[in-house]
Structure formats: C-alpha cells, structure tokens
Amino acid sequence: KTIAIHQPNFLPWLGYFHKMNNCDIFVFHDDVELNWNGHTRRIQVRSSPTSNELDWINIPIPNADKYAYINEIEIPSDPKAFDGIMDKIKGCYTGTPHYKQVFPVIKRCIIQKETNLAVYNQKAITILAKLLDIKPTLVVSSKLETEGRGQEKVINIVKAIGANNYLSGMGAISYQLADVFEKNKIDLTYLESAKDLNLVGKKVPHLLLNASIVDCLFYMGVDWVKETLDSLKPKIEI
Template identity: 25%
Template sequence: MKRVAIIQSSYIPWRGFFDLISRCDEYIIYDQVAYSKGHWHNRNKIKTETGTRWITIPVMTSDRLGQPIEDVEIKGDWAQAHFAQVRQAYKKAPAATDFLPVIESLYKQAEKLQLLTEVNELFLRHIVDTLKLKIVITRDRIYSPRGARSERVLATCLAAGATHYLSGPSAKVYLDEAMFRDAGVTVEWMSYGPYPEYTQLHGAFDGQVSVIDSILNGNGAGLAALPAQPQGAAGC
C-alpha cells in the first residue's frame, strides 16, 4: 500500500496541512497548476500583540492565463521584514531561544531565492524535519502529469505508484471518485481535527495560523494527540 497527498505549495502552512501529509508515504508538491491570487501560496497568518496578522510574500505574476505556481517569481525584498514580524510576535514564546535563530537562518536562505515555490519548499522541508515526519517529498514535475483536475491528479497518483490518495475535503466538489476507483486507486477524505488547543501568546486561542505558532509555543504541531486515521482510511 502506498498513500500519497498531492497539494499545491503554501507558505508556512497551518498544522492541519502537516497532519494530512504525516499520514502519507509521499507528499507531491502540485505546482505545475495555476497560481491563484489570494490563496495560501504566498501568505499565512501569525498571532501578534495587536491581533492576527497576515504576512505575505510579494510576487510578480504574468498576464499569461493559468501561470503555473512553479513559475511565480518573488518581487523585491521581503524576508527580513517577515522575520522581524515573527521575532516581535514570538520573542517571549517558550521555544523562542531554540527556534527563532533557526527561523532567522531560513529567512536568510529564502531571501536569496527567486521563485515562490523554492521558498515554500525550503520552509516545508525544515518543518517536516523539525516535526520528525517520515515522508518523502517530491514535485509533480517528475511525474509529467497531463489533463485537468481529476484526470491530472489521477495520472500523478498512478505515476507515483499510489494505491491510496488522501485529499482535503474541498476537492469533493470536483474530484471524480469513480475515475480513481476504476483505475485501482482508493480515494480517502481528510477530516481535519478537532485539534486540541495549546498555550498560545496574545489573547484568545486561534488555531487557524501558521504551524510556526505551535512550534514556537513549544507544542510541535500537536500531531501526537490527533486521531490515527483520516476519514475512510484503510490503514498504512
């Protein structure tokens, strides 16, 4: 059995993302599909003394319809400003001494990169290592998928040798489960949470923030306390 997740890259995602991929053997970064303005590709939220705040990587997008995420370039200087906001927000967090220097190092590496997807992968891989998740991370490019929507996702699953595909619930509106079943791939639907609260800085608890909030507050991603299987899973 081989379970895969195929998700577009996002900037320092929330803990639900890491919960999903932690249940898989392989996470395929799905970045040959179109960039979507206002999506999580280049932004996320942190908690600050003045409330929850977006931090957004400035990007240059072309007029080309359906520009792939993997081609989106970063515009201007941004990394130092982002780290300054993270440092100010979390300097009093329990794990700040251990992890703020690491995060600063990542931002110093990120400021030398030109492509958004490279920055997202840089943070992703380090967080996966920090959380000690046992998962292979690859890119959809290596599987040369064709088609659109269900056909494209299925082609990627088959090229990766997947027997099970774990998807977020939002894909239910378009995913053709019969197509997957006919091809011998079992579709499973992720059920996020409910996630336990943890001690958090700056007021009332907010779970819809970047996973770095959880890490800096000394909670990892809280994955150990979560259910062992996604909805409909047959077990790995």
C-alpha cells in the same frame, strides 16, 4: 502506498503537516496556477502578541506573475525584501515560551538564497518537516510531466507514482468523484484535519490553529507539535 498532493504553501498551518504525517509519499503540486488569494504566497500570524486577531504576511511577488504557475514565479534574491516578514514575526512572537528554540529555524525558512517561489516554499516545508520528524518521500509534480487538470491531474499523478491510495483534504469532497477513482483502481481517502485540530483547539484555546504553524511552535514548542500530530486520529475512508 498512500500519496498526498498539495501546493507548496508558505509556512503552512498545522493541518498541512497533519496530512504529511499520514502519507508515505507527499507531492508538491507546483505546476499549477498560483491562487493569489490562497496560502502559497502568504501566511497568517497574530496581529500582536496579546491579540487573537490574525494579520496576513505576504511574500513579495510581482503582479505580472499573478496568474503564472507556481514553479514559474521568481521572488527577490535580496534578503532585505523579507525584512518586513522577519520584523512582523519578531514583533508578534518575541517573548513566547519557545522563541529561542524556534526562531532560528523560522529564520532559515524565510531567509534563503532561493528565488523560485515553488522551490523556496518546498525548502521551508522540508526544514519544518525534518524538525517535526515527518518523513514521507517527497516528489515534485512538474517532474512527473503528467497531463490534465483538477481530478484528472490528481489521478494521473497517483498513477505516475504507482500509489494505490490517495489521501485528500476535505475541501475536495465537493468535486471529487469516488467512482472515477474506483475505476482507476485508486482508493480515495479523506483526512479531516480541521475537525481533528478543532479538538486540539478546545484543549488549548489560546492557540490560533488557522494561523501558520509558527504560532503553535512559538507558543507550545517542537515536542508538543510532534506529539499532537502523532496523536491525531488516522485518515478516514469515505
């Protein structure tokens, strides 16, 4: 079984779903400190319908929770708190080719009754994964009650699940030690999402592949995103 582990990000980029589409088990790593400058609480979308520049959209989170674990952070229950996010998406993507098909799904992802950041993001990702017919087994790391940090925590999660192949993003290649995984009888595999998606970007240059997946969905549609993810080359072992 191949396992991938990632923080539950907010409406992630296409590469996030690339990873989900190449694993048997996907773990939402929710018992880790929030990276305030990361993508767990915010996304990038076009600054305007005619621009290739990107703007950030932030989930409203109290500053007091800045260094809390993701699964400890509460977000507003009032849907009006998300009006700014909804207005920005409407302003950027109304009139795109697949707006009528995609907008109701994105609205379901953003307007929820859930007030826990980790669960809120997990629900949104699950909605999008189902839309794209991506079906790994979903696990939440905090329920595994594993110890450690960084590489040690990853290895303990893989062991707790009983998987034998860990699918990692390229960002971890600088600090993960292949021999440590080997000693623990775990095959370490890397997925080059950025490299794969750059090839897609050359074919469709108007897409902003570093933006949230909503950009691809609005401009290209659900079927195109499905076909693109399925066509990308499989994981590469290093």
